[in-house]
Amino acid sequence: MNYMESITTGQVLLALVLVCIALYLSFYFKVNLEKDILVATIRAFLQLMLIGYLLTFIFNLKSPIYTTVMIFFMAGIATYHAGKRGEAVQGSYWISGIAIYGTTIITIGILSGFGIIPYEPQMIIPVAGMVIGNVMNAASLALMRMHDELKDKQNQIEAALSLGASPRQAANPAIQKAIQISMIPVIDRAKIVGIVSLPGGMSGMILAGASPLAAVRFQVIIMYMLLGSPFLTVGIAVALGYRQYFTKFMQLKL
Amino acid sequence: MAQDPIIMMNHVGLIKTDHRGRMISVLKDIKLSVLSTEIHALIGPSGSGKSSILRLLNRLEEATSGDIYIEGKTIGQWQVRDLRNKIGFVFQESSLFPGTVMDNILYAPRIRGIKKSKEKSVAKEMIAMVGLEESFLDKEITRLSGGEKQRVNIARTLAAKPEIILLDEPTAALDPASTQTIEQLILNLNQEYKKTIVFVSHNMQQVKRLSHHIAVIKQGETIYQGTAEDFIEQHGEDMSFL
Numbered sequence: 001m002n003y004m005e006s007i008t009t010g011q012v013l014l015a016l017v018l019v020c021i022a023l024y025l026s027f028y029f030k031v032n033l034e035k036d037i038l039v040a041t042i043r044a045f046l047q048l049m050l051i052g053y054l055l056t057f058i059f060n061l062k063s064p065i066y067t068t069v070m071i072f073f074m075a076g077i078a079t080y081h082a083g084k085r086g087e088a089v090q091g092s093y094w095i096s097g098i099a100i101y102g103t104t105i106i107t108i109g110i111l112s113g114f115g116i117i118p119y120e121p122q123m124i125i126p127v128a129g130m131v132i133g134n135v136m137n138a139a140s141l142a143l144m145r146m147h148d149e150l151k152d153k154q155n156q157i158e159a160a161l162s163l164g165a166s167p168r169q170a171a172n173p174a175i176q177k178a179i180q181i182s183m184i185p186v187i188d189r190a191k192i193v194g195i196v197s198l199p200g201g202m203s204g205m206i207l208a209g210a211s212p213l214a215a216v217r218f219q220v221i222i223m224y225m226l227l228g229s230p231f232l233t234v235g236i237a238v239a240l241g242y243r244q245y246f247t248k249f250m251q252l253k254l
Numbered sequence: 255m256a257q258d259p260i261i262m263m264n265h266v267g268l269i270k271t272d273h274r275g276r277m278i279s280v281l282k283d284i285k286l287s288v289l290s291t292e293i294h295a296l297i298g299p300s301g302s303g304k305s306s307i308l309r310l311l312n313r314l315e316e317a318t319s320g321d322i323y324i325e326g327k328t329i330g331q332w333q334v335r336d337l338r339n340k341i342g343f344v345f346q347e348s349s350l351f352p353g354t355v356m357d358n359i360l361y362a363p364r365i366r367g368i369k370k371s372k373e374k375s376v377a378k379e380m381i382a383m384v385g386l387e388e389s390f391l392d393k394e395i396t397r398l399s400g401g402e403k404q405r406v407n408i409a410r411t412l413a414a415k416p417e418i419i420l421l422d423e424p425t426a427a428l429d430p431a432s433t434q435t436i437e438q439l440i441l442n443l444n445q446e447y448k449k450t451i452v453f454v455s456h457n458m459q460q461v462k463r464l465s466h467h468i469a470v471i472k473q474g475e476t477i478y479q480g481t482a483e484d485f486i487e488q489h490g491e492d493m494s495f496l
Contacts (some may be wrong), residue, residue: 159349
């Protein structure tokens with residue numbers, strides 16, 4: 001039995017020593033974060049235990065239908081959060097929904113369809129979790145940024161419209177900026193991976209006993225997936241999002 | 255026979271919602287009649303709704319009541335693009351796009367698919383129309399003075415070949431010398447190129463120098479239409495009573 005399988009409840013509880021340090025420091029510096037730390041500690045424990053039991057249940061079912069339901073549920077939660085954060089954009093919930101569900105279906109479709117990752121719950125659910133978590137941030141960042149850009153560049157956009165530009169042409173600088181800003185962290189992360197940071201998935205595989213090279217091969221797949229999928233989400237989100245800012249008479253509405 | 259106006263506004267109102275969701279009546283009863291190839295000024299205090307009138311004429315906003323006619327057709331009968339090709343709008347200078355003078359001037363021609371080989375000649379023609387040297391074409395917008403920016407702004411609108419030009423406070427941020435240059439340019443566009451011009455100002459002296467007719471706007475209503483001279487004769491040049 002490897003180490004991962006042998007972790008006991010006692011060991012988990014002992015790790016609370018680190019939380020106690022955080023609590024002490026919060027008290028010492030009087031930053032008043034003790035309650036938040038306690039809530040976060042308990043929530044993290046409960047949420048992870050819950051997902052642990054849920055995943056065990058789904059893994060044991062070995063049913064593609066339940067696997068799909070689980071992925072769709074995760075995408076639903078991500079849609080809610082991305083939509084809420086991007087609320088300044090009219091229709092942010094359905095826009096985030098189309099972007100996140102669309103990206104998840106296409107990404108998982110490519111990975112499973114090409115046989116890169118088998119459509120088995122213990123493989124595809126964690127991978128889908130990574131995709132969805134990643135694109136959720138990208139979608140909300142892109143929507144918020146686009147909103148700010150359209151607001152800041154109102155004069156230029158209206159000047160472009162008055163010069164005969166279509167809404168798409170007039171909004172293009174704002175769309176480009178939103179895509180750039182939301183994709184730069186994704187691209188930067190891919191650039192420094194393995195040099196500055198070891199990705200969580202790869203670290204987890206090594207901890208679980210996989211050889212570093214096997215872990216790396218898997219991680220490369222994951223990195224390419226995490227590089228491509230946010231672009232898809234951001235593309236869908238801004239393509240749908242900018243339209244919310246124009247009337248049918250090509251007027252900017254903010 | 256009296257000439258038909260190229261622009262007519264009858265009892266036009268505009269209600270907007272502010273950022274707190276309250277309804278604000280920006281325009282209440284605007285009447286306007288602009289003749290072809292004339293210079294027409296909209297004058298009135300800040301916040302009286304002058305700029306909103308220009309925005310309605312370019313259909314950047316929808317009037318909530320009343321009728322707007324352009325060349326006898328209601329504004330709704332125009333395709334939005336055709337209307338905006340006919341009526342150019344010179345915004346305040348902050349609307350210039352980042353990049354070079356050439357990029358700005360060629361914005362409308364490029365949208366209409368101008369051939370690469372013709373770009374330079376069109377840009378040269380436009381920059382000459384506003385009295386700037388050809389060497390300006392490659393300059394970055396950020397390196398221009400206020401007066402130069404305003405001339406580029408006008409050149410950018412001219413490149414779309416409009417028959418009617420709307421100018422929103424064209425000399426608001428300019429020094430006296432640049433103001434004089436822009437005023438001369440407005441007169442040239444009208445006299446030499448036969449453009450109909452509607453401009454917003456709050457300076458009665460300037461309005462008198464440039465315009466054939468004026469409309470005085472107060473709190474969203476047209477309170478006078480006629481010549482600047484007649485208005486001054488009745489009320490004097492002091493606009494403070496508005």
